[in-house]
Amino acid sequence: MSMSCVAIHSMDPITQYGLECSLEKSPQLMLTTMEDADVVVVALDKVDAAALHVLESLEVREGARFVVLVDRGWYADPASVVASGVRAVLWREDTNVQALVRAVITVANGQAWLPPSVQGRLLDQVQQVQQEILSPRxxxxxxxxxxxxxxxxxxxxxxxxxxxxxxxxxxxxxxxxxxxxxxxxxxxxxxxxxxxxxxxxxxx
Incomplete structure (x- = not known):
């Protein structure tokens, strides 16, 4: 069984420790540094412009993808979030250890894990861009x-x-x-x- 390298970033040391304990139990995941990780789990208070700045400032290897664990609130453009490398979004209150592990493995395998509400906004945005900008050209x-x-x-x-x-x-x-x-x-x-x-x- 192949293992995926995963790193964790949180401003809260208690959250950081909790996520490490949760993920290191999985035989399919190996904790490592952000420079070597395939997937980086980032704990965020909310998804907004400041959160996107945090993601852009992290020193990760090229091709690494983000799994974001969000406390509350979505105030960002979905396409911009995806463009920043996010491939999974999890609401903290709805997420257990099993769901977090599955999301990380899913992203490591090149797929996405997005809540229906985020998927809907993203698809609406793609449709608008296609109809108003791309199709006319x-x-x-x-x-x-x-x-x-x-x-x-x-x-x-x-x-x-x-x-x-x-x-x-x-x-x-x-x-x-x-x-x-x-x-x-x-x-x-x-x-x-x-x-x-x-x-x-x-x-x-």
Whole structure:
């Protein structure tokens, strides 16, 4: 059984100790420093601009994700919270040790653990951005158009430019321009990097 490295940050030493005792009992978790952790559990009084500043100031390794344990109150933009690296939100009064451990393991496995209320706000926000900002410009939240996604999907399937052009009823020159536009706009290195970007974004 693989173990996930987890660190804890709390301004309250009693809370810090309690969280350490709770998590160290799990055979799937190993307590470590924030610099080495896959997941960092952060105890917060509330989620607001100050809380986001705390998250941004923590010295964690690249790719680390946050699980926040909140006493009360949500006063932040959901998308900004997610952008800061938060992948799980737990209300302290509704959370026991088992739920905390499950949330940490879930995040360590690349998934999210968000309360329905936060999910709803986030989805509403995504919908608004898509309808009011992205769709009028022909974009999706990934930064790619539907046509660009189609092209990258076919590249990933091994089709050459001539085959893609035939399937899409475009010229090869147009296909080259579509790929070049993606590479330039997203500051990618080459065609392979563009395909990798689309795969990581879950688009193909």
């Amino acid at each position: 022909g974009l999706t939240t990934s930064g790619l158009t539907a046509r660009e996604i189609d092209v990258l999907r076919m590249v990933s399937e091994g089709l050459d430019l001539a085959e893609i052009a035939q399937k899409m009823s475009y010229s090869e020159r147009t296909i080259k321009k579509i790929i070049a536009a993606v590479i330039s706009r997203l500051q990618l290195r080459n065609r392979v990097h563009a395909v990798t970007y689309a795969i990581r974004a879950g688009l193909i």
